[in-house]
Amino acid sequence: MAHNRQGINRNVYTSIPWKGNGNRQFPSWTAFYFIIIIRNIVMNRKFIFLSLIAILSFFAGIISFMPTDAGELPILKNEEDQETGFAVFTEDGDILYVNNIESIERSITGSITVIADGIKISNPIGIVENPPSKSIMSIKDKVIKSLSSNNQVLIIYIDGLGYNLYRKALDLGIIPYLESLGKAEKALTVYPTITDVTFAAMVTGITPKYTGIHSREKKLLEVSTIFDEAAAMGKTSKVIEGNMQIITDEVETLLNIDENGNGTIDDEIYNVALEELKDPQDVLLVHFHSYDDFAHKYGPGSDEALTQLGILDSYIKDLLDNYDGDVIITADHGMHDEGESGAHGTFSESDLFIPIWTRVSL
Numbered sequence: 001m002a003h004n005r006q007g008i009n010r011n012v013y014t015s016i017p018w019k020g021n022g023n024r025q026f027p028s029w030t031a032f033y034f035i036i037i038i039r040n041i042v043m044n045r046k047f048i049f050l051s052l053i054a055i056l057s058f059f060a061g062i063i064s065f066m067p068t069d070a071g072e073l074p075i076l077k078n079e080e081d082q083e084t085g086f087a088v089f090t091e092d093g094d095i096l097y098v099n100n101i102e103s104i105e106r107s108i109t110g111s112i113t114v115i116a117d118g119i120k121i122s123n124p125i126g127i128v129e130n131p132p133s134k135s136i137m138s139i140k141d142k143v144i145k146s147l148s149s150n151n152q153v154l155i156i157y158i159d160g161l162g163y164n165l166y167r168k169a170l171d172l173g174i175i176p177y178l179e180s181l182g183k184a185e186k187a188l189t190v191y192p193t194i195t196d197v198t199f200a201a202m203v204t205g206i207t208p209k210y211t212g213i214h215s216r217e218k219k220l221l222e223v224s225t226i227f228d229e230a231a232a233m234g235k236t237s238k239v240i241e242g243n244m245q246i247i248t249d250e251v252e253t254l255l256n257i258d259e260n261g262n263g264t265i266d267d268e269i270y271n272v273a274l275e276e277l278k279d280p281q282d283v284l285l286v287h288f289h290s291y292d293d294f295a296h297k298y299g300p301g302s303d304e305a306l307t308q309l310g311i312l313d314s315y316i317k318d319l320l321d322n323y324d325g326d327v328i329i330t331a332d333h334g335m336h337d338e339g340e341s342g343a344h345g346t347f348s349e350s351d352l353f354i355p356i357w358t359r360v361s362l
Contacts, residue, residue, distance in 0.1 A: 073104060073112050074126040074347050081186040087131035087192050088116055089347065091123045093208030097204060125191055126347040131352075134187040136198055136355060140205030142281060142328055142358060143226045147235055151361055152325035154277075154349070155285040156316055157202075160292030160344065161309070162334015163187075163353035165300050174310045175319035180328070184355030189333050193351040195196050198332035199246050203227065203285075212245075220248045226277035226283060227251040240273050242289045264308070265291040270315045277322045286319070288312055292335070295342040300335040300350075305342070320359070327359040 089097045098116040114121040139155070141145055146153040163186050169175045178184070190201040190208055192215070200213040203225045208214050227237040227249060239253045242265050256268040264286045273286045277342075291312060294305040308353045320327060335342045336350035344351045 014134045034346065036126060073114075073124065076126065076347075076349050076352065078131055078186070080355070081131040081132045081134065083133045086116065086129060086334075087128040087188060088114060088121055089125040089127070090121060090127060090209070091283060093191070093197075093214055093350045094189075094210075095135075095190065095207050096121065101127070127215050128352070132186045132188050132222050132353070134185050135204045136187060136202050136330065136354060137207070138187065139202050139328055139330060140226050142203065142326075144229060146326040146360075147230055147233055147282060151239075152280055152282050152284075154280070154319070154323050154325055155283070155362075156319065156327065156329045157199075157285060157287045157311075158291055158293050158312060158329070158331050159287065159289050160300070160333065161331035161355065162300065162350050163355050164350055165295075165309075165334065166331075166355040168301060169306060169309055172306065173315040174306050176358065177320075181357050181359060184329075184357045187330075187354050187356045188336050189197045189331075189346055191350055191352070193333035193346065195332055196246060197254040202330070202332060203247065203249075218248055225249055225251070230283045237283040237285075238276065239270055239285045240276065240286065241287050246287070262288040264293065264313070266308075266312065266315070270319070273319055274322065277319065280323065280325065288315070295335045299337050299340060300342040301337070301343075303321065315356060324361055326361050327357075329355075329357040329359075 085097060085099045086101055087201075088098060088101075090096060092126055096116070096119070102115040102118075105115070105211075108165045114124050114127070143153050143155070153226055153276070163184075166175075166178075166184060170179055181323055183285070189198050191197075192208075194216060196216045196218075197208050197213050199210075200211040200221060201207060204211050204221065204223050205226075206223065211221060213219060213221070227239075237251050239251055241253050241255050243257050245253050245255065246270055254272055256265050256272060257266055258265045269286060269288060276284060291305060293307045294302070294308045298304040316329065331354040333344050334351045334354060335344045338347065
């Protein structure tokens with residue numbers, strides 16, 4: 001009789017002599033053991049194969065987790081208004097300023113680890129070598145310093161104007177009034193380079209890791225802002241905005257629409273700002289949007305966008321001619337060309353570097 005058990009073929013028999021009862025059917029033990037050996041070899045081939053894969057992966061991991069040329073990790077080199085060292089942008093939205101980078105390592109899975117000043121930083125977004133000494137977060141300290149000196153302060157916020165485009169506009173003679181204020185400081189903004197994120201960093205003085213604002217999703221700012229600190233000092237604040245409130249905060253915000261249908265709301269913002277300067281708040285923030293709008297549509301270096309920047313230059317001149325307090329003029333992020341239009345949100349020189357002007361009243 002033949003039996004199958006656990007996949008072993010035992011249906012191999014032979015006639016062997018059996019004393020006393022003639023011939024009987026018994027399995028050939030030699031054949032049986034031969035089959036067992038073959039089976040184990042076949043099954044062990046899978047084990048051996050998996051073992052080899054594990055061993056190869058182990059050694060590949062060792063090889064891959066070696067110092068590397070950083071691969072896809074962007075490293076930007078700044079050559080103006082430098083501080084010696086590095087600014088490491090972390091994946092959770094922070095910026096770590098370090099003196100030395102000992103190594104950049106990449107694992108077999110593609111994750112990157114930076115060892116800087118003995119600190120292990122996993123999967124950074126990018127690095128800026130010799131970063132500018134100022135950042136968008138410096139604006140809060142400038143405002144508090146003005147208020148502490150009992151000076152009113154006007155913040156003029158040009159959405160989308162990167163440092164490189166500011167220099168281009170200078171070369172083309174498009175912004176004569178801003179040029180008259182002297183060279184702007186080159187500053188670093190935060191990542192991702194989008195308005196909600198950068199605006200939040202501007203008014204809080206802290207990185208997205210701590211503001212909790214990492215995208216365009218509207219969330220209440222749960223950390224202290226320049227407006228909160230002004231209120232604590234007994235000072236007043238107001239924001240003049242476009243057609244929607246960008247940051248969700250308790251500060252009084254005046255919204256505007258394109259009443260005359262000319263395709264921009266900045267002329268309405270400008271007129272409201274002129275009225276407000278007749279009896280200004282201690283902190284007045286004026287947010288101009290049109291350069292960013294035109295740069296998105298036509299490209300940041302397009303004739304249309306640069307012409308609009310020239311119009312903003314004239315608006316700024318009129319505002320400052322009617323204001324005696326301290327002034328901070330800034331952008332929130334830059335822009336880069338994307339086909340025939342413009343975009344931002346990347347870790348790039350065009351998007352990350354911004355200009356900041358400061359005028360302190362006497």
